[in-house]
Amino acid sequence: MATPEFQQTLGKAAGFTGTALHTGEKVTLKVHPAPVDHGIKFSRKDLQDEPTIDAKIENLKTVERATTIGEGTVRVHTVEHVLAALLAMGVDNAIVEMDTNEPPIGDGSAQPYVDLIKRAGVTPQEEPRKFFDVREPMHVEFKTGALLVLLPDDKFRISCTQAGPNNQFTQFLSLELTPSIFEREIAPARTFVFYEDVQPLMDKNLIKGGSLENAIVVRGEAVLSKEPLRFADEFVRHKILDIIGDLALVGRRIRGHVVAIKPGHASNAELARAIAREQTQRSAMSAPRAIPIGDSGLDTGEVMKILPHRYPFLMVDRVIGFEGENKITAIKSITINEPFFQGHFPGHPVMPGVMQVEAMAQVASILLFKLTKTSSRVGYFMSADQVKFRKPVFPGDTIFIHAELTRARGNRMAKTKCYCVVNDAIVSEAELMFTFLDK
């Protein structure tokens, strides 16, 4: 077991003004400190109510040329360089505030963000960091030739091979990521583009802020830029920069070795998705399998004081524990005496999926009740998204029902991610949304 590393945030707010790559608009970006377990969130100061977007892979929207995240109709484009700098310089929690939909492109590298973070300072917080430890090799592969392999390692390492058209400019670099190595070897590496790729965009006026001051343009054998190359292998270094930024969307620090061949935003994002999926499954499995008795949970009587549901519609036997304010685990034992087995289906009893959704909604309601700490408002189940039924549930099974609060807007709206687990396997999952109304 490694010594615990602690989460970090910025010492103070700091900002700078520059040009947005795609719109060519002037943009001011400011980074602010944030509390533990907050992660990195973008905030659009130019929009009404200043909406925030979590820098999480669930919010990934597009990966063409740059990485775009969004929630609802709100978007933030080209997030990878600022995210790479925050992660690599050791910042776990921060708000990135902007007055348009894209950070300043700067010189096309992560250097301006490293400078910004150094001006703000980095300060430790009281909670340990959360890691994703690679246990087994994982990989993603694309028809374009992009291949990313993630191997177990006790450090975060990246080995990358970059190759241009016809294997022109083939470059390789392998390093362990630390703040000082990032600052020296990776942060100054600028964006590079192939002339054939950007010409149509220039014609359509889609990269108004683009110039030889913030990108290296490769045309045939020629390398065009205002400033000479900063490294002989600047391209592979920038590819590593983009990998770091895109994988920051995992929301945890990775302990593992990324081996990347011809990576791009699409393949990076796909790997981030695979890691997040694996992490979600692990979290759902991490609850205790033995059922504790005592103060940490709620017995049936206490559950019935919170939930108005009664037989045959009460789908929670007992709450076995809370983890912090945002997580709950409850159980429901399924017996052949459940009324729904009479008709679902005679001779072949299978628990209806909708009853599992109901169980998840009831468990989530208990969590929200504990959270609002008031009985004058009541949570109404509004919608279910991403509902998946993975395995059948039979009489004799005990369902472990997990709910985690993923988003809350004041006392008005809450979103939860829920899982039903039987014998260490996820049998169903859903994202459930609630709204609160006065009783």
Ligand SMILES: [Zn+2]
């Ligand atoms: Zn980039």
